[in-house]
Amino acid sequence: MNFYDGLTFPAAGVIPFEHHRAHTPLYYGIQFNTSGTLRVRINRGREHTLTGPVCFITHPGAFFEYSLAPGERHDFTFFCFAGPRVQEYLRSGLLDLTPMPAAISREHKFVETLRELLRQRELGNYPESVNLLESLLIQLRRQTQISAFLYQTPRLQELVHELRAHPERDWDFEKEAGRLSISTQHFRRIFRRHTGNSPQHYLIQLRLAQAANRLAHSEKPIGMIAAEVGFEDVFYFSHLFRKYYGIPPKKYREEFFV
Amino acid sequence: MNFYDGLTFPAAGVIPFEHHRAHTPLYYGIQFNTSGTLRVRINRGREHTLTGPVCFITHPGAFFEYSLAPGERHDFTFFCFAGPRVQEYLRSGLLDLTPMPAAISREHKFVETLRELLRQRELGNYPESVNLLESLLIQLRRQTQISAFLYQTPRLQELVHELRAHPERDWDFEKEAGRLSISTQHFRRIFRRHTGNSPQHYLIQLRLAQAANRLAHSEKPIGMIAAEVGFEDVFYFSHLFRKYYGIPPKKYREEFFV
Known part of the structure; x- marks a missing residue:
């Protein structure tokens, strides 16, 4: 089966209580923060403060800093991906690196997909993993579209x-x-x-x-x-x-x- | 967004109590029978009898006959798809037309995906629909692989x-x-x-x-x-x-x- 060729999943996991992190990522990454308040800066630009379930994409070539308010409960889930298929995502607009972090409104579905993705990666089920990653990208894109859209023309x-x-x-x-x-x-x-x-x-x-x-x-x-x-x-x-x-x-x- | 281009979904639905059907399909189709006993013949060949949740793929260019035992309760769900993207499925082996109908063992997940697919098609959500169809094709392929595999080398x-x-x-x-x-x-x-x-x-x-x-x-x-x-x-x-x-x-x- 090679329909889904062209991706690797070099890292993934759940990090509890990481208060501050600054890096230039090696891979593309879905970063999801379950609850609490998250502050994000990209390329030392303006700081974005987001509360509640929130997701953003990290990518190679940019400098990311994020911090979580101490004392609150946080689960921070990340999922890294890389490979030539990512270029197709970018070219087609399935993956858009310009928007800011998005508040996740259909949280239950997003979290369920993300959990299943971590599970399928763990099991080594490659086609399932790609399919679930693409489902997350669609959900994220809808989320961003809806936000932009509601803002522009209610x-x-x-x-x-x-x-x-x-x-x-x-x-x-x-x-x-x-x-x-x-x-x-x-x-x-x-x-x-x-x-x-x-x-x-x-x-x-x-x-x-x-x-x-x-x-x-x-x-x-x-x-x-x-x-x-x-x-x-x-x-x-x-x-x-x-x-x-x-x-x-x-x-x-x-x-x-x- | 054009990552998922190249498919149309010309028909879909749930048919209760259809006892016999014979046709040369116009589109590719996922055919799912919830329960009861199903008999399938392809190109007037050998008759396959399957009981329980069972799924098979219909496709243009072959003659299909299927019938359900009368008196039993049946829900028959079909989902049709067509377009150039199907050629990619066939070329890559994501869609394999050779295997016989497959008994669905992970029924709950399969049915849930199929229902969500019908819902997203109804809502006109194209990328979600393609992603879900591809999830079904992966599940179906795993099912067939597992059957063949268990049969060959336990x-x-x-x-x-x-x-x-x-x-x-x-x-x-x-x-x-x-x-x-x-x-x-x-x-x-x-x-x-x-x-x-x-x-x-x-x-x-x-x-x-x-x-x-x-x-x-x-x-x-x-x-x-x-x-x-x-x-x-x-x-x-x-x-x-x-x-x-x-x-x-x-x-x-x-x-x-x-």
Whole structure:
């Protein structure tokens, strides 16, 4: 099995009560502090103070100092990784070294994944370890995205919820940007950062997914389903459906009708 | 984020009580049957009968027939995937289409991952979905490996346990193959299939990991640690350590000593 090649896990562990640490790391590292107050400085810059479960990434080539308030209970878990696969993480944006330490809001899931990662590394189960590390990176990235996103435009998340609930509506994203008091260009940028897609593309995928679901769970004619999810033109609908699902709507119904 | 590009998830769901199904699939699919007895035929070949939680992979280009015994309770969950990333799975062996349906022994974990995958797909969380699908493929592959492995050589697993417990011993893998009554070549093949590594390489990694652990958690001299984990020559040990961890043992201790 070589799908997951290109990583090593040179060190990992739990350090209790380490009050101060300063180093230029040898490897990339996930640093997670369970509770209490953590102070972090990178390259002798501004000091960040974070309370509660908090995570940050250390990496070679930068100077890190972190300290924990004495007297409080701390569990500090670290997990180091290295190898050519890290370059892929960086290139693709799965791993982003720019953001500051992130408070972990979905703590239970993060801690569970981290613990399982330490366990699988210990057992020498390499593919499982890589898969879990990548899961942590996704969680961390979401966390950072959500923070940045909530900070920038508190109402964008509401909009995405609304979009998911009613993809059939005649959405006008210029108008939506206006309602959020931002430029269309900025709207597109933060929308894409949050969902991974442009608003238009995201909307089309939602509509097609809803149509696919109705094809499989109802006996309504295809034209009616197309109209219900927001496509006026059934031929355009069929064209897009085929592009995304590889088959025409009729064939999809034959295959997946329940 | 494009680390996970190259997949689509055209269909997924839970089908209760479907007694018989025959098709040439349009996509790759994970098919999971919660309980009861399942009969599967591929390309009109031999019928396989499996009881209990069981999983198999459907794929384009083959003809599948499966039926469930009537009267019993069944939950049948399927998850379809397609796209260029599947070719990477096949090329690397993460996805193997040759093995027969596999009985799922670590059922709880498998079901939990599958449920979370359906949930994340529903939410439109693409990177999470890919990560979970890959976790399922790893689990499935382990399952198949373990079955094949237990069937072939019941005592190899014991050997691997022994190896992990005492990597410092003077292991002779030709002798071990002899004790299992198989050729050295066959031994190497099944060992690699199970662990992902040749016996020699696996042993070296175990020894180095144990040494790294002692460097971080004891004050013993490096030469003593090298000898304890099974290296007679401390220079050879340092050379290998440096190759795997990127730094000499002394520097590793400075960095990770607790």
